[in-house]
Amino acid sequence: MEPLKVCLNKQYEVADDITVWEWTGSAWDEGAEASQWFSDYLGNPTKLVRFNTATEIRKVDPDYVEEQHQTFFSDGYPFLLVSQESLDALNELLEEPISMNRFRPNILVEGCEPYSEDLWRDIKISKFSFQGVKLCARCKVYFGQNIVWNWRDSSAKGDGKVLKLGDPVYVFKKVSSSAEAAA
Template identity: 50%
Template sequence: MMAVKVTSILIYPIKSCRGISVSEAPLSSTGVRWDRQWLVVNSKGRACTQRVEPKLALVQVELPQDAFAAAWKPTNTSYLVIRAPGMDELKVSLCRPSQTCDGVSVWEWSGSALDEGDEASKWFTNYLGKPSRLVRFNEELETRPVEPSYAPGPGFRIMFSDGAPFLLVSQESLDSLNERLEEPVPINRFRPNILVDGCEPFSEDLWKEIRIESLTFSGIKLCSRCKVPTINQETAVSASEPTETLMKFRLGKDLCPGKKGQGMVFFGQNMVCHDNLHEENGKIIKVGDPVYVLKTFSSYDETST
């Protein structure tokens, strides 16, 4: 067994907005607690992401410091604080809103969500320059399962993530990419939840099963990358890199000939956790936790894309 270390844990409360780096985080049945729990939608209820609204990269979010304690519950004075250039600070109560919004869609999923109200709607409408609303995933009424062809078995769910509860990337993979770039890029271009250190570059591609503390995770799908890695997260300006360089050595046709996604680039591993993750169980991952690689795929032919 090979020991690796967790070096960063990153959470993105609002999909496509800036992430939060934490030293430890409780896990839930949909991933890291608070991850992609909120979503900005347009006038038709469709998800707004950096793919079409790169300005979302500049939206900073803040949660109460205690929000990452396992047993913490929000009170009437608990807020999600949202900031962006040229905008007044917005505070969104963490207590469950009473309004709902029907017809919310993200990729293949559609359903109802909790509406964070007119003040939040006005804030994002002014910031993006088009009618927008902020919604929260409605866990009491809605379920969004992970695609069963990738994660067969009961209970694998997500909120507004693209497709999996966890995304893991190694520092060595980022370093290997940066050695090929004229201007290195930071890890925030790839928006992982778990960054690890201490392995060979891209070895996480072949991790079939790992353990972090007492929790068992399975790699279910190599992460295909969209436009977002080309967007500078400090300026919201898009360029050709790092995708142009990734296309030289991380294309599907080179990694997994014959599988779907031949023209896509891959970076990172999508994962699910096999443990029964409920908030009351108090299961937490921490920076510094050892990562044990228990099983590996023998080749890229065995992986999913």
């Protein structure tokens, strides 16, 4: 297919009744061209929408985070942290290996012990400070950890708020066992 370009500065009509889990709200419809592109690719009528930050708020579960952090269309938290070593250990137990895209983390680390990321509470990646919130439930297992950005504790300000491949990862606080990890 031809590449699709979506201008994030342009606002189209508002699409109502967009649902993610138990949240329902409005979103910006990214237009007929984007809808047709995805419909053609997927073989079903589809719309591309963008979270309507002007009017909508989708908070993360307050049972796990003291501050009122928000997410958009992600599962339940803005970030999922997983290590390559955890996937490697999981694949040793499976008859048929699975790939990392099955879990869709947006932060993938390597160079640690399998499942050690489940214990991390205060994390710094480059100039960004994160808080480990809770293990990520995947059907019958937990895999990876949901985390939030501690924007008040980060030295990353202004433009350029981007994590890059190879950024150093520092763990400042962790729980002592998986039994202590919030699930």
